Amino acid sequence: MVILSLTTETGFGFDNFKLFFATPHLTQALHRSLILASSATLIASLVAWPLAYFIVFCVHKKWRPLFLLAILAPFWTSFTIRAFSWQLVLSDNGVVTWFIELITGFSVTLGILYTMNASIFGLALFGSMLTTFTLYGALVSIDDKLIEAASTLGAKPFHIFKDIIFPLGLPGWLAGIFLTFIVCVGDYAVPTLLGGGLKPVLAQIMLSILKGTYDLSQAATIAVVLAITVMLCGLPLIIYGLAKRNRTAV
Amino acid sequence: MNNLIVSKFMFSLLSAFFCLALIVIYLPIIVMIVFSFNSGKYQTLPFREPTFEWYVNLIADSSFINSFFTSLMMASLASVFATILGFLAAYAFSKAKIPAHALLFGIVVCPLVIPMILIGIGMRLQIVSVGIQPALWLVLLGQTLYVLPLAVINLKNRIDKIPKSMEEASISLGSSRLKSIVLILAPICAPSLFATLLLTFTFSFDEFVIAYFLTNFEITLPIRIWTSLVTGFEPKINAVGTAVFIFSVTLGLIAQFILLFKQAELNKH
Numbered sequence: 410m411v412i413l414s415l416t417t418e419t420g421f422g423f424d425n426f427k428l429f430f431a432t433p434h435l436t437q438a439l440h441r442s443l444i445l446a447s448s449a450t451l452i453a454s455l456v457a458w459p460l461a462y463f464i465v466f467c468v469h470k471k472w473r474p475l476f477l478l479a480i481l482a483p484f485w486t487s488f489t490i491r492a493f494s495w496q497l498v499l500s501d502n503g504v505v506t507w508f509i510e511l512i513t514g515f516s517v518t519l520g521i522l523y524t525m526n527a528s529i530f531g532l533a534l535f536g537s538m539l540t541t542f543t544l545y546g547a548l549v550s551i552d553d554k555l556i557e558a559a560s561t562l563g564a565k566p567f568h569i570f571k572d573i574i575f576p577l578g579l580p581g582w583l584a585g586i587f588l589t590f591i592v593c594v595g596d597y598a599v600p601t602l603l604g605g606g607l608k609p610v611l612a613q614i615m616l617s618i619l620k621g622t623y624d625l626s627q628a629a630t631i632a633v634v635l636a637i638t639v640m641l642c643g644l645p646l647i648i649y650g651l652a653k654r655n656r657t658a659v
Numbered sequence: 660m661n662n663l664i665v666s667k668f669m670f671s672l673l674s675a676f677f678c679l680a681l682i683v684i685y686l687p688i689i690v691m692i693v694f695s696f697n698s699g700k701y702q703t704l705p706f707r708e709p710t711f712e713w714y715v716n717l718i719a720d721s722s723f724i725n726s727f728f729t730s731l732m733m734a735s736l737a738s739v740f741a742t743i744l745g746f747l748a749a750y751a752f753s754k755a756k757i758p759a760h761a762l763l764f765g766i767v768v769c770p771l772v773i774p775m776i777l778i779g780i781g782m783r784l785q786i787v788s789v790g791i792q793p794a795l796w797l798v799l800l801g802q803t804l805y806v807l808p809l810a811v812i813n814l815k816n817r818i819d820k821i822p823k824s825m826e827e828a829s830i831s832l833g834s835s836r837l838k839s840i841v842l843i844l845a846p847i848c849a850p851s852l853f854a855t856l857l858l859t860f861t862f863s864f865d866e867f868v869i870a871y872f873l874t875n876f877e878i879t880l881p882i883r884i885w886t887s888l889v890t891g892f893e894p895k896i897n898a899v900g901t902a903v904f905i906f907s908v909t910l911g912l913i914a915q916f917i918l919l920f921k922q923a924e925l926n927k928h
Contacts, residue, residue, distance in 0.1 A: 460680055463673040466665050474919035476677075478912060483684055483904075485911030487865035487881055490900040493888055494687035497694060497897075504690050534683065566666065588772070595774020598867070602888060612776045619783065619872060632780045639774060 435614065439634065441525070442610040445600065446593035448529045453536030454586050460537065461544040461578075465551075477545055484538050492602040495531055496522060499603070523605030531599040535592065540585030547581025548574065587646050591639055611635055688904060695897035713898035723899060726883040730864055733795070733879060737802040738860035742852060744803070745810025745859075750840060752811070753818040754826070768808040778805065779868035786873070795877045801869040806859040813858065813918065817851040818844070850917050857914035861907045 464476045483491060498504045499522045551574065559569050597612040604610075609617070611631055618628045665673070696709045717723055751757060752764055770778060782801055786793065821844065829839040845852065867881040878886075880903070887893050 456680070459673055459676045463677045467670055467673055474916070477919070478915055479681060480684065481915070482908050482912060483688060485861050485865075486904045486907045487867065487884075489867060489881060489885055489888065490691075490903055491687070493896065493900060494691040497690050498687045504686075537680070538684070566669075591772055591774050595776040597776060598885075612774075615776060615780060616871075619780070628780055629784055632777050632784075635774065636777055639777075643772070 435611075435631065438609055438611045438614055439638070441608060442594055442612070442635070443638065445525065445528055445532065445604075445610060446590050449532035449536050449593045450586055450590045452529070452533035453540050453589050454582065456533070456537040457540035457544050457582070457585060460541045461548055462574075464541075464545055465548040473549065477542070480541055481538055484535075484542075488535070488596070488598045489602070491535070492531055492599045495527070496602055499527055522603065525604060525608065528600045528604035528610075531603045532593045532596060535599075536585075536589035539589050539592070540582065543581045543585035543588065544578055545581070547578045551577050583646055583649070587643055590642055594635065594639060594642075691897050691904075692901045694894075695901045697894075697897075713895050714902075717895050717898045717902075720895065722878075723880070723883055723895070726878045726880045729795070729877055730880040733799055733802060733870070734860045734864035736799055737806060737863040738856050740799075740803045741806045741810045741859045741863075742814075742856045745807055745855065746814050746845070746848070746852065748807075748811050749814035749818050750844065753815050754823070767811055770805055771808045775805075775868045779872040782869065783872040793873050793875050795874055797873040798870045798879070801873055802863045802866050805866060805869060806862050809862065810855045810859055813855045814848065814851060817848050821847055854914040854917040857910045858918075861911045861914070865903075865907060 460480060464473055464480075468476050496503070500506075503522070555573055556569055559573055564572070595612050597610075597616050600610045600613055611634070615628050615631050615635075618631075695713055696711070748767060752760070752767075757763060778801075782797070783793070786797060791797070825843060825847075826839050829843050830836065834842070865881060866879075867885060870879045871882055871885070874882075880899075884896065884899060884903075887896055
């Protein structure tokens, strides 16, 4: 049913798409969506490594689930509430400002809330948790014996990482990156609550169309553009995954 | 700690990073909880005297309470449906030979890799084009589909680990297939089923987009919170945020504990 509902939207002819790309408001939003999602994904993918690495290789087996849960617990609350709680921290009279003023004695204006950077931060944080989770899954299944063997044969930690841990963690890492990108590109809550409404991303525009002007064909057009974007971004990963599967099958 | 690949220096570096991450993750939530007891009307420090005013206000506000019960009902039904359907689907994917196995599995887990907003919009357009009015039962349908992949994946992991011989034994002793599923497989999977139930419940309880697009008037709790956030701040939000946070994290944690520790136990054997 989901697939059906997504495919029916294309039956509108191409005029809508011409209109989409002729409207600077919308193309800018697409541009913004992409920048936002890719920077958040990039940060998340980098942060996830040390976190997952720590949990898997520095913590005793017994305690690993506990450490993972410590990172993941806020994952189960609503997106909206987490985004909102960052408002309290980042706003110009929020906790961070208060703290800086307390220490330095100067009054400062943080000016982070309602900017693109705040959105990137919020989404990157969420993505880090997600990517840590998928990467953890990949790293935890690496056989200890493999590392021991490499070490006995004289491999230095860096080489063990480069030749064993990184390649084996790669699938989990890529899955995390893919999922993070998907969530970020379609998110409305963080851009609205942290990024403000002045420079909307595509998801925000869709939301306001459906509750405001109710121009369904325009909403559908935006949805299709977004869907195609996601597919294009996911394509390299899917091809990589299939290639990998074929290789292991042979 | 694995001495072979993590030196002392690396270890301290990594643990410092981990602690920093924990602080960053939990800081805003702690701030929100603290503010929910703050009597000042504006969300600024310093902290005024503590109060339960916002919680009392919250309970007195029927729009919050009603939306909470709507959410509760939706999430309960959706999680039960998804768990039952997910169990049967997982059984089929795990044990039966189905044509186009990979393709079907892909279709079932597909909602996981589509941005939520596209699913929401797609469904809205679909019901409009068919001519159905947005209503609560559509939300139920949508949310069940949304959490189904979680249920299928979780339960498939569990069922995969059950040896086929168990079921064969019961069937050769004269039980029907249905009977062996209900009497043999389901009890074995009980912890996983329970965990899946909790997990799908939390996800459906917090779900916003589908509910937002598929109803007009019956509001769920996330929608109520959202409306309040975008139309202007109410201090009650801190209180409701705290309540929702504790509620869903508790449920989610129980579910995750069961799944992770069960898995560790199974891997041992």
